[in-house]
Amino acid sequence: MNRSVTLFTGQWADIPFETVCQKAKSFGYDGLELACWGDHFEVDKADDAYCENKRKILDLYGLTVHAISNHLVGQAVTDRIDQRHKSILPAYVWGDGEPEGVRQRAAQEMIRTAEAAKRLGVNIVNGFTGSPIWHLIYSFPPVTQAMVDEGYSDFATRWIPILDHYQKLGIRFALEVHPTEIAFDIASTRRTLEAIDHHSAFGFNFDPSHLGYQGVDYIGFLYAFAKKIFHVHMKDVAWSKVPTEAGVFGGHTEFGTLGRNWDFRSLGHGDINFEEIIRALNRIGYKGPLSVEWEDGGMDREHGAKEACEFVRRIDFPSSNIAFDAAFEK
Template identity: 70%
Template sequence: MARPVTLFTGQWADLPIETMCQKAKQFGYDGLELCTWGDHMEIAKADQAYCDNRKELLNKYDLQLFTISTHLDGQCVCDPIDRRHKSIASPHVWGDGDPEGVRQRAAEEMVKTAEVAKRLGVDTVAGFTGSPIWHLLYSFPPVSPEMIEEGYADFARRWKPILDEYQSLGVKFALEAHPTEIAFDIHTAHLALKALDYHPAFGFNYDPSHFGYQHVDYVRFIYEFADRIFHVHMKDVYWSDVPTGVGVFGGHMEFGDNRRYWNFRSLGRGKIQFENIVRALNDIGYNGPLSVEWEDSGMNREAGAAEACEFVKKIDFAPSDVAFDDAMQKE
C-alpha cells in the first residue's frame, strides 16, 4: 500500500482551518500537516478540548493527521535575534524583543508544542531549530574551528532539555535540514547529531529541495540517516544549467525572481528526481506520510496543490514483497 499524501498548511495559513480542510479534500489529499501559525494549530489555546475539536474537524473531511509543524517559533530558539524575528515569532514568544528572552520563550513553546502533539495523538513535530552560526557560513573574516564548535555546543545546550521533554512524552522532533538551520547538508547533519549525543528524540524532516540547488546528494542523505528520517516533505526546485547573474546565495533577490540561479517549483516541474527518493524511502522502510510543501511563486497555488497531490500519488509505490525472479527458480 502506498503512503498517505498530506498537505503542509504553512503556506496556506491565511485561510481558516475549515476552509483549508475543504480545499485539501477537494485537491485529493489524505490528510494535513498542520502548521502552528494562523488558526490551524494555536499552541497557546490547544488544551484537550481544542485538540479534540481539531481531530473532529479533520474527521469530518476524512483527513488524517500525522504531524504538526513549528518552523517559525522553532527558528527563534538558537538564532541571533533581530527585527526579522518579530515578523515570524508568536506575539507571546516575541514579548519585549529582548534576544535572550525570545530564545527562552521559544524553547518553552517547543515543549508546549510537544505536549499538544501528545494531546492530538501524533508522535512527530517538524520544524526548525535556528542556528547561532549560520552567519559564519562564509569564512571571512576568518572563522576558526573553535567558533563553529562553540555554535554546536550552544545549539546542544538549548535543545537537549527540549528533546528530553519530547522523549518523556513519546514525541520526536524532526528538523527540516535547511539553509539558516544548524543542519543544512549531510556534513552539518552529522555534526548536529554528534552535538546532541545522538539524542533519540531528534531526527529529520527530509526535504530534497533544500539539498538539490546546493548540489548535495539528496538520495544519499536518506541512506546516511535512515533511522532518523521521521517525516518527509515533498517539494521541488529548479536550478539553472548555465551560469547566471545571481548565484546560489540569491543576490538579495526575492523568491520567484527569474534572474535567480534557483527557485522552488511545483512538484514535477523542477529537477528533483522523486523516483529515486521513493526507492530510497522504500529501502529504509519509511512508511510515514509524504507531505507536500507547495511553493511556486509563478503558479496558482490551488492548481499547483491539486497537481502536486496527483503527482505524488502517481510517483509513490509500495516496495515489492517478493524478488521478481523468484518464480524462475527451480527447487
C-alpha cells in the same frame, strides 16, 4: 506503498482551518500536516477541548493528521535574534524583543508544542532549530574551528533540555535540514547529531528541495540517516545548469526573479528525482506520510496543490517482495 499523502498547511495559513480542510479533501489529500500559525493549530489555545474540536473537523472531512509543525518558533531557539523574528513569532514569544528572552520563551513554547501534539494525538513535531553560527557560513574574515565548536555547543545546551521533554512525552522532533539551520547539508547534519549525542527524540523532516540546489546528495542523505527520517516533505526545486546573474546565495533577489540560479517549483516541474527518493524510502522502510509542501511563485496554488497530490500518488510505488528473475528458476 499506500503511504498517506498529506498537505502541509504552512503556505495556506491565510485561509481558515476548516476552509483548508474542505480544499485539501477536494484536492484528493488523505490528511493535513498542521502549521502552528494562522488558526490551523494554536499552541497557546491547544487544551483538550481545542484539540478535540480540531479532530472533529478533520474527521468531518475524512482527513488524518500525523504531524504538526512549528518552524517559526523553533527558529528563534538558537538564532541571532533581530527584527526579522518579530514578524514570524507570536507576540507572547517576542515580548520586548530582548534576544536572550526571546530565545528562552521560544524554547518553552517548543516544549508546549510537544505537550499540545500529545493532546492532539500525534507524535511528530516538525520544525527548525535556528543557528547561532549561520552568519559564519563563509569563512571570511577567517572563522576559527573554535567559533564553530562554540556554536554547536550552544545549540546542544539549548536543545537537549527541550528534547528531553519530548522524549518523556513520547514525541519526536524532526528538523527540516535547511540553510539557516544548525544542519543544512550532510556534513553539518553529522555534526549536529554528534553535538546532541544522537538524542533519540531528534531526527529529520526530509525535504529534498533544500539540499538539491546546494549540490548536496539528497538521496545519500536518506541512506546516511535512515533511522532518523521521521517525516518527509515532498517539495521540488529547479536550478540552472548554466551560469546565472544570482548564484546559489540568491543575490538578494526575491523568489521568482529572472536570473536566479534556483527557485522552488510545484512537484514534477523541477529537478528533484522523486523516483529515486521513493526507491530509497522503500529501501529504508519509511512508512510515514508524504507531505506536500507546495511552493511555486509562478503557479496558482490550488491548481498546483491538486496536481501535486496526483503526482505523489502516481510516483509512490510499492517495493517488490520477490526477485524479478525468480521465475526463471522454475
